[in-house]
Each structure stands twice: as C-alpha cells, then as structure tokens.
Amino acid sequence: MNSTANAATELAQARVSRESAGLELHSHSGNGNYQTVGEPFTENPKISARNVNVFYDEKQAINDISLDIGRNEVIAMIGPSGCGKSTFLRSLNRMNDIIPICRVKGDIFLEGDDIYGSHQDTVMLRARVGMVFQKPNPFPKTIYENVAYGPRIHGLAHNKAELDEVVEKSLRRASLFDEVKDVLDKPGTGLSGGQQQRLCIARAIAVSPEVILMDEPCSALDPIATARIEELIDELKERYTIAIVTHSMQQAARVSERTAYFHLGKLIEVGHTKQIFTTPRHELTENYITGRFG
Amino acid sequence: MSKQNPSRETELVRASLKKRYAREQRFQWYGRIAVMLGFVFLFILLADIVTKGSPAFTQQYLKIPVDLSHDALDLGELPNEQELRRGDYSGAIKSSLRDMFPEVKNRSQKKQLYRLVSIGGEYQLRDAVLANPSLFGGPVDVWLLAHSEAASYLKGQISRDTPEIERRVKDLQMDWLDRLQQEGRTESRFNFLFFTSGDSREPELAGIRAALVGSFYTLMVTFLVAFPIGVLAAVYLEEFAPRNRLTDLIEININNLAAVPSIVFGLLGLAVFINFFELPRSAPLVGGIVLSLMTLPTIIITSRAAIGAVSPSIREASMGIGASKLQTVFHHVLPVAMPGILTGSIIGMAQALGESAPLLMIGMVAFIMDVPGGVTDPSTVLPVQIFLWADSPERGFTEKTSAAIMVLMGFLILMNALAIYLRKRFELK
Numbered sequence: 080m081n082s083t084a085n086a087a088t089e090l091a092q093a094r095v096s097r098e099s100a101g102l103e104l105h106s107h108s109g110n111g112n113y114q115t116v117g118e119p120f121t122e123n124p125k126i127s128a129r130n131v132n133v134f135y136d137e138k139q140a141i142n143d144i145s146l147d148i149g150r151n152e153v154i155a156m157i158g159p160s161g162c163g164k165s166t167f168l169r170s171l172n173r174m175n176d177i178i179p180i181c182r183v184k185g186d187i188f189l190e191g192d193d194i195y196g197s198h199q200d201t202v203m204l205r206a207r208v209g210m211v212f213q214k215p216n217p218f219p220k221t222i223y224e225n226v227a228y229g230p231r232i233h234g235l236a237h238n239k240a241e242l243d244e245v246v247e248k249s250l251r252r253a254s255l256f257d258e259v260k261d262v263l264d265k266p267g268t269g270l271s272g273g274q275q276q277r278l279c280i281a282r283a284i285a286v287s288p289e290v291i292l293m294d295e296p297c298s299a300l301d302p303i304a305t306a307r308i309e310e311l312i313d314e315l316k317e318r319y320t321i322a323i324v325t326h327s328m329q330q331a332a333r334v335s336e337r338t339a340y341f342h343l344g345k346l347i348e349v350g351h352t353k354q355i356f357t358t359p360r361h362e363l364t365e366n367y368i369t370g371r372f373g
Numbered sequence: 374m375s376k377q378n379p380s381r382e383t384e385l386v387r388a389s390l391k392k393r394y395a396r397e398q399r400f401q402w403y404g405r406i407a408v409m410l411g412f413v414f415l416f417i418l419l420a421d422i423v424t425k426g427s428p429a430f431t432q433q434y435l436k437i438p439v440d441l442s443h444d445a446l447d448l449g450e451l452p453n454e455q456e457l458r459r460g461d462y463s464g465a466i467k468s469s470l471r472d473m474f475p476e477v478k479n480r481s482q483k484k485q486l487y488r489l490v491s492i493g494g495e496y497q498l499r500d501a502v503l504a505n506p507s508l509f510g511g512p513v514d515v516w517l518l519a520h521s522e523a524a525s526y527l528k529g530q531i532s533r534d535t536p537e538i539e540r541r542v543k544d545l546q547m548d549w550l551d552r553l554q555q556e557g558r559t560e561s562r563f564n565f566l567f568f569t570s571g572d573s574r575e576p577e578l579a580g581i582r583a584a585l586v587g588s589f590y591t592l593m594v595t596f597l598v599a600f601p602i603g604v605l606a607a608v609y610l611e612e613f614a615p616r617n618r619l620t621d622l623i624e625i626n627i628n629n630l631a632a633v634p635s636i637v638f639g640l641l642g643l644a645v646f647i648n649f650f651e652l653p654r655s656a657p658l659v660g661g662i663v664l665s666l667m668t669l670p671t672i673i674i675t676s677r678a679a680i681g682a683v684s685p686s687i688r689e690a691s692m693g694i695g696a697s698k699l700q701t702v703f704h705h706v707l708p709v710a711m712p713g714i715l716t717g718s719i720i721g722m723a724q725a726l727g728e729s730a731p732l733l734m735i736g737m738v739a740f741i742m743d744v745p746g747g748v749t750d751p752s753t754v755l756p757v758q759i760f761l762w763a764d765s766p767e768r769g770f771t772e773k774t775s776a777a778i779m780v781l782m783g784f785l786i787l788m789n790a791l792a793i794y795l796r797k798r799f800e801l802k
Contacts (some may be wrong), residue, residue, distance in 0.1 A: 177692060179616065205695035212693070216686035218705055228704070229694040279690070286694055 113143070116349035116361045119339075121149040123319045125290060126171060131185035133166050133175065140166045142344040143185075148290070153312060153321045155331035155352065158341035159367065162194060164324045167341070168292050171200050171322065172208035188312070189290070206233055209283035213295040215275035217267035217282070222259050225267040225278055229286035245285055252318075253281035254311055273304025280311065291315065293323040298328065309334050329366055332356050340364045395506075429567060432577065433524035434516040435490060436558040439469045439498065441509055457503060462495040466517065474549060485546050491518040493578045516560065521576040521769030526550055528558055530768070543770065552705065567776065571670055571742040576769020579762070581777050583744045587657055587737070587752030587782075588726060593727050594661020595668060600718055602665075603672030607714075610673070611680045612702050631670035639734025640665045647735060655736040655751040663731050666777030668721040675717020679710040712796040719792035723785050729756035755781045 120127075124147035133141035148154050149255045156164040166175065173194065187194050194204055206229075217225050226246045228343050229235075236242035246263075250256035255277040259270070269348045276296055283291055293312075297305040312321060312334045325331050331338050331352065338355040340348045340363070348355065348364045359365040379387075425680055429725040443450050445468060446460035470486050471477060477486050492499075494517040501515065502508050524543045527550060537544055553559050571583030614620045642663035646652045652659050683706045689702040707714075732738070737753050738761065745752035753761070755777060 172693070174689065174693065177688070202695045202697050205693060210689075210693040212686060212689055214686055216684075216690040218687065219709060220691060228691075228696075232694075232696055232700055232704075282690075283696060 101221065102217075113345055115145065115346045116348040116364075117355075118373050119146045119346065119349040121147045121152075121192070123149055123150065125150045125152075125190065126322075128167075128171070129186045129188075131167065131170060131183065131187060133163070133170055134182045134184075135178070136180045140344055141170070144346040146339060146346060146349060148320060148322055149337070151187070151316055151318075151320055152337060153193075153316050153323065153335045154337045154339060155335035156324045156339045156341060157326075157328060157331050157367070160326075161343075162341040163344040164339075164341040165294050168294055168322060168324050170207050171292055172210055173291070174205075174210060176201060181186065206286050207288055208290045208292060209286065209288035211276070211279050211283055211291065211293045211296045214299050215272055215279055217275050217278050219266060219268050221264045222267045222270070222278060223263040226281050226285045229282060233286055235286065249281040249285040250278075252284055253277045254307070254314070255281055271304070273307060276300060276304070276308060277311065278304045280315075282306075284315070288319065290320045293321065295324050295326060298326060305330070328356070340367065342367070422775045422778050425772055426777075426779045427772075428528050428530070429772040429776035430564050431528070432564040432566065433519040433527045434560045434562055435519050435523075435553055436514055437466065437473065437490065438512055439465055439470055439515050439517075440472070440512045441465060441502065442511070442786065443509075445469075446509075452509070454506075455790055457506065457509065458499065460499065460502070462498045462502075466490055475628065482545060485543055488520050489523045489546060489549065491519050491520050491577045492575055505643055517691075518566075518577055519559075521767065522546075524577060525768050527554070527561070527746045536790065567773075571744055572740060572753070572761070573742060576765075576767050576773060579666050579770070579773055581755065581758060581780060583741050584753050584755045584758035584777070585780070586744050587660075587741070588659035588754040590745060590752065591660040591664060591732075591737075591754050592722060592726055594657055595664040596718075596722060598662055599665035599668045599672055599721065603669050603718070603721075604676050604714055606669075607673045607676035607680060608707070610704060611677045612698070612706070613739050619749055625652070626713040627670050631674060634730075635728055636730040636734060638663050641666065641729030642731060642735045653749050653751070655739045655741075655753075656749045657745065657752055659735050660732050660737050660754065661748070663735060664725040664728060667728065667731065668718075668725050671721035671724065672714075672718050675720070676710070676714045679713025679717065680706060682713065683709045708799075712799040713801070715795045716792045719743050719788050719795075723788045724786060725783065726754075726788070727756055729754070729760050732757055733760075755784075 126148040128147075129145050131141055131144045132139065144163075144167060146167075156168065158164050169175045170183050171187060171194075171199075173183075175183060183195060189204070189207065193199065218228065220228075223246055226249050227236075227242050230242060230245045234247050247256060250259065255274060258274060259278075267275065270278060276299075280291075280296075297308050300308065309330065312323065315321060323331075324336065335352045337349065338352045339346060340355065340359075340361070342363050348359060348361045350360075355364065356368055359368060365371075375458075443452070445463065445465040447464065448456055448460050452460070467483075467487055470489070471483070477483055487609060497518060498515060519527065522541045531540055531542050533544070533547060542550075550559070566578065567580045568585075569582055570578060570580035573579040584688065605637060610620065610624070642659055646659045646662060647654055687705050687709060688701055691705045693697075696704065732754060736751075739751060739753065740755055740761070741751055741753045743750075759774055759777045759781065762770045762777060
C-alpha cells in the first residue's frame with residue numbers, strides 16, 4: 080500500500096517537473112493545465128490569489144493556484160506532507176522572501192492591493208498579515224516584551240500607558256492574560272508549550288493585523304492545549320481573517336468554514352468544510368479524507 | 374512459555390560480550406591515561422614556574438647605619454631642597470659601609486663591599502631624606518635594598534659548596550652578609566617594586582608595570598579595532614551578503630588568514646603602518662592594530678558560527694510581525710548570539726595578549742623603563758618583557774622571568790573566567 084503510494088507520488092512529481100518547464104509561458108493564462116474543483120472564489124474577498132506559482136530554484140512547489148479568502152472567515156488548508164500548503168500560506172505575507180532561492184509568480188491581492196507589486200513594502204505587509212508558526216517561537220525576552228515588541232517597532236503606542244494597554248488587550252484576546260498577569264516580567268520561553276503558542280498569537284494580534292496566517296499552530300501541542308487554541312480561533316474570527324494550515328482533518332472540520340485541499344502543489348478542491356468532509360467531489364480529496372492516501 | 378535451553382545465537386552473543394566489555398574498558402583506560410598525562414605535564418610546568426618565580430615576589434633589605442651629616446653628603450650646613458637633591462648619597466652609603474667593615478682595605482675588596490647594596494639604594498635614601506628632611510644631619514639606621522646577587526645569597530639560592538670562581542657572590546661577601554644576618558640587619562619584604570616600576574638593568578629594580586600598562590593599551594586598541602569590525606563583518610557576511618563566488622572567496626580567505634603565522638602580520642605592520650603611514654615606532658597604537666589584524670579572523674569566524682547557530686524560528690518570528698532585517702538582527706539575533714561572540718572575542722584577545730612575534734617586528738622589543746602614558750608612547754608588552762628577561766644573563770632575571778609568566782597566566786585565566794561569566798550571564802536572560 081505504502082509503496083504504491085510512493086510510486087504514485089514519484090510519478091506525479093515527474094509530471095509536475097515536466098509541466099513546470101513549459102509553465103512560465105502560460106502561467107497567466109487562466110487556470111492552466113488543471114481545474115480546481117469547487118468554489119475557490121468568493122464575493123468581496125479579503126485576499127485573492129491568482130495563478131500563483133512558487134519555485135525553489137528549478138523545483139516547482141506550487142502549481143497555478145487561484146484562491147480567494149473571504150472576510151472574517153476561517154479557511155483551512157489540508158493535504159499530505161509536501162503538498163505546498165505551507166509554501167502557499169507563507170507567500171501570502173511574503174515570508175518566502177527570506178529564502179533566497181524562492182521565486183513567486185502570479186498575483187496576490189490584499190484588499191485589491193497587489194502584495195508583490197513594486198510599491199509594496201514587506202514591513203507594512205507583515206504588519207497587516209500576521210503569522211503564527213508551527214513551533215511556538217517566543218523571543219527569549221520577557222512576556223511583556225514579547226507582546227510589546229511589535230507595537231513598539233511600528234510606533235503604535237505613544238507612551239508606556241498606551242503600550243501597557245495594548246499588551247493587556249492582546250493577551251486578553253489570546254486568552255492568556257489571567258494566566259500570566261503576575262509574571263509579565265518572566266521570560267516567555269519559560270511558559271508551557273500551549274501558553275507559548277498563545278503568547279505568539281498575542282504577539283501577532285498586538286500589531287492589529289487584518290489577517291492571521293497559522294502554520295500548523297497545534298502540531299507541537301497536547302490535546303488540551305490544542306482545544307484551547309481552537310476555542311481561541313473561534314473567538315478571533317470575529318475580528319480577523321484566519322488562514323490555517325493543519326495536518327489534522329478533525330481540526331479543520333472543527334474550526335474552519337471553508338477547506339482547501341492541496342495535492343502535490345496543486346489546489347485540488349475548495350468548498351464549505353461540511354461539504355468537503357461529507358461529499359467531496361474530487362477523487363483525490365475523497366481518498367485523503369477517508370484515509371486511503373497520505 | 375516453558376524454560377528452554379539457550380539457543381546457539383544466545384551462546385554466541387554471550388561469548389562475544391566479554392570481548393566487547395573488555396574493549397570498552399581498555400578504551401576508557403586509554404582516555405584516563407591521556408587525561409592524567411595532561412595533568413602531570415601541566416603540574417610539572419606550573420610547579421616549575423611557581424618555584425622559580427615565587428622568590429621574585431620578595432626583596433631583601435639591609436639595615437645600614439648611614440651618616441647623613443653635611444660633610445658626608447658633601448653639602449652646606451643648611452641646604453635647601455634643591456641642594457638636598459644634589460647630595461652625594463652614594464658616597465654616604467659607601468663610607469658607611471666602610472665604617473661597618475673597617476677591615477676592608479684594598480680596592481677590589483671595597484668594590485665587592487659596595488656591591489652588597491643596590492644601585493637604587495642612593496635614590497631610595499635621597500627620596501627618604503627629601504620626604505623627611507629631619508633625617509639630615511645625624512647618623513640614621515636605614516633599610517636599603519640589597520643588590521640582586523647579595524639577595525640571591527640571602528634567599529639561599531647560592532651555596533658555599535660551589536667553587537668561588539663559579540659564583541658571582543664571593544666568599545668575603547658571604548661572610549659580610551652572614552654577619553649582617555646574625556646582627557638582625559637583614560629583612561625580607563614583599564616586592565612592591567615589581568608591580569610599580571618599569572624595566573631596569575638591575576634585576577632588583579626591574580618591574581613589570583611598564584609592560585603591564587603597555588599590554589593594557591595594546592589590548593585596548595586591539596579590542597576597539599577588532600571587535601566592532603569583526604562583529605559587523607560577521608553580521609554582514611552571515612545575514613546580508615548574497616551567496617556568490619565573491620563571498621565564497623572572501624570566506625576562504627578569512628579562514629586562511631586565521632592560519633597565517635603571526636610574524637607575517639608584524640612585517641605588514643612594519644611596512645604599512647610604520648614605513649608608509651609613519652605611525653610611531655614601538656607604540657601600543659601600532660601594536661594594537663597589528664594584533665587586531667591577527668585577531669580579526671578569529672572574531673569573524675566565531676561570530677559567524679554564533680550568529681549562524683541562532684534558531685531560524687526567532688528570525689521568522691521577528692520578520693513575521695513586520696520587523697525589518699536590521700531590526701531582526703540587532704534586536705533578536707545578536708543578543709542571542711552574544712555569548713558565543715564574546716567567548717570568541719575574548720579567546721582572540723587572550724591570544725593577542727600572549728603574542729610577541731609580530732610586536733618584535735614593530736619595535737616593541739625596545740628597553741623601556743618608563744611606564745607609557747598613552748597609546749603613542751614607546752612601550753613593551755608582557756610576553757616581550759618575558760622574552761627580554763629570559764634573554765638576560767643575570768641570575769635575578771631568571772626569577773623575574775618566571776614571575777612575569779605567572780602574572781601573564783594570571784591575566785589569561787582572568788580573561789577566560791570573564792568569558793565564562795559573560796556567557797553564563799547572557800544565557801540566563
């Protein structure tokens with residue numbers, strides 16, 4: 080079973096690399112050489128990606144993806160390892176720019192504004208599109224400093240009192256304040272894994288972003304800490320648009336309104352979460368959610 | 374499951390077990406022996422230096438009744454301070470010595486007698502009189518610094534059993550010293566002079582202060598030049614520079630520079646800084662720049678390693694909330710890398726502190742008596758002072774050499790302790 084899956088993967092990869100050679104010619108000509116099933120587009124989207132291709136050197140990681148992310152919705156991105164869902168997520172706030180060999184082609188608009196346009200500033204963009212990473216990565220500084228750092232470098236608070244207020248508000252929204260209010264001057268790295276991840280969320284929302292990208296935020300956490308983060312995501316969607324990459328289909332089903340299924344760098348199917356998990360339209364999606372693949 | 378006879382495989386494993394354990398034991402013993410050998414050599418080295426060097430920390434004094442009358446000093450009856458300064462203190466000491474040992478008659482014996490007291494004795498006496506003019510006029514018992522040869526006899530370093538021709542302290546001098554000792558006119562004191570004076574031709578007057586201050590200025594220049602340049606170069610190469618042929622070439626050359634013999638840097642310093650830029654010779658300024666050239670590769674390599682070892686997740690976290698590259702580096706990467714950078718820098722500085730070869734090339738080997746007052750004054754450094762003293766034939770300098778080595782090692786230990794302390798301190802944060 081496993082070896083046939085591997086063989087299938089290799090075959091598909093070979094196909095991807097063959098296609099990538101000719102892809103630059105027609106990368107802007109619509110949905111390219113395959114059709115995403117379902118409803119990738121929404122009305123009045125927060126973020127809309129069109130014909131996005133991402134390359135690591137010569138290797139193509141993302142193949143012609145077009146997807147809208149709606150306002151104040153939680154969209155889950157699922158798929159087997161190496162399917163490009165994290166790469167796609169990181170291209171939404173240009174975190175891929177850090178990797179020298181990475182090239183992004185296509186257009187991504189945030190509120191109609193081209194984020195890869197020449198006028199665009201990554202510092203500004205990342206203040207608007209925050210990110211939470213797979214492994215909790217608080218700065219090796221105090222809890223207060225962790226949250227205050229973003230507002231401080233962006234000049235969001237004019238004095239200490241304002242900064243205190245921002246820190247408290249962010250910690251409250253990350254439902255962490257009551258646990259840490261007496262230890263704000265202790266290192267953030269001393270908290271438990273779940274608390275650290277909520278601290279990272281507080282740090283991200285302290286700069287008042289419009290969108291929060293979450294890259295497998297619970298993969299390093301135990302079930303109880305995971306449940307708290309999921310509750311938190313439910314509260315946060317009131318104010319923020321959230322895109323979450325996850326390996327756990329249960330998590331996707333619990334927290335998201337829409338789900339996108341990625342496979343080998345392609346966006347196979349997008350739809351309402353309920354529909355994806357009950358009546359998937361594409362064979363690959365069905366195989367994945369029923370556990371026959373990946 | 375019923376109990377069965379052990380299978381063939383189990384037997385084979387059991388047979389091989391003994392051999393494997395024996396091999397492990399043997400290996401552990403090799404390790405222990407290697408460590409013990411290291412300790413033995415270290416102990417021999419330290420014991421040798423300490424036994425040779427410790428006598429240098431004491432000084433021998435002789436109590437001489439000196440006639441400080443105006444006649445003996447060849448002065449008027451009521452001299453003012455200017456005139457007191459010009460008194461013939463050397464003559465006064467000599468005549469007092471003759472009075473103490475009236476049996477000394479001929480010229481060569483007199484010469485031997487005068488050699489009991491250090492040449493510094495007359496200045497010591499003059500300063501004492503200037504500080505306390507009431508001493509002028511009468512005979513006073515004064516503790517005078519003994520000559521280094523007399524001192525080495527008093528310290529028990531010369532034995533009467535050696536034939537007289539082979540030793541610097543003659544039988545007569547030994548007799549006189551024995552007599553002084555019996556009369557309680559000898560004393561051993563802590564050698565403050567060793568830490569307060571510069572180099573001298575006379576071992577008993579020589580000190581390491583000039584070399585210490587010279588080393589301090591030199592290292593200060595080295596640190597001020599090498600640390601900022603080294604760390605900034607490391608930050609640029611590691612965080613900002615593109616990866617291409619040019620940066621690869623630079624990296625290879627930095628690694629090669631770390632292996633260049635230090636004397637080559639000395640030649641470079643001589644040619645560029647002294648001959649071309651006409652900076653002062655023998656000065657800590659040039660010495661420091663030369664040593665910083667030598668230290669730079671060490672600082673750059675260790676700093677790059679420390680910066681590279683910072684977890685990428687911290688960088689991502691910082692960039693993820695919109696910090697610029699520069700803010701990420703200075704707010705998050707550098708603080709985390711600091712312990713490593715400091716350790717590398719201090720190890721580089723410790724190397725520079727112990728370096729003598731390049732400094733010989735730029736003239737810091739000169740005989741310097743005065744404590745340098747700044748980075749452009751002629752000066753020498755500790756290792757060069759050790760080299761100079763080790764080169765001197767006088768017995769008194771042998772112990773000075775070892776004592777100076779002890780001081781140098783003390784500073785090296787101090788610097789390494791500082792490196793460890795700083796690392797621990799920064800790691801706690």
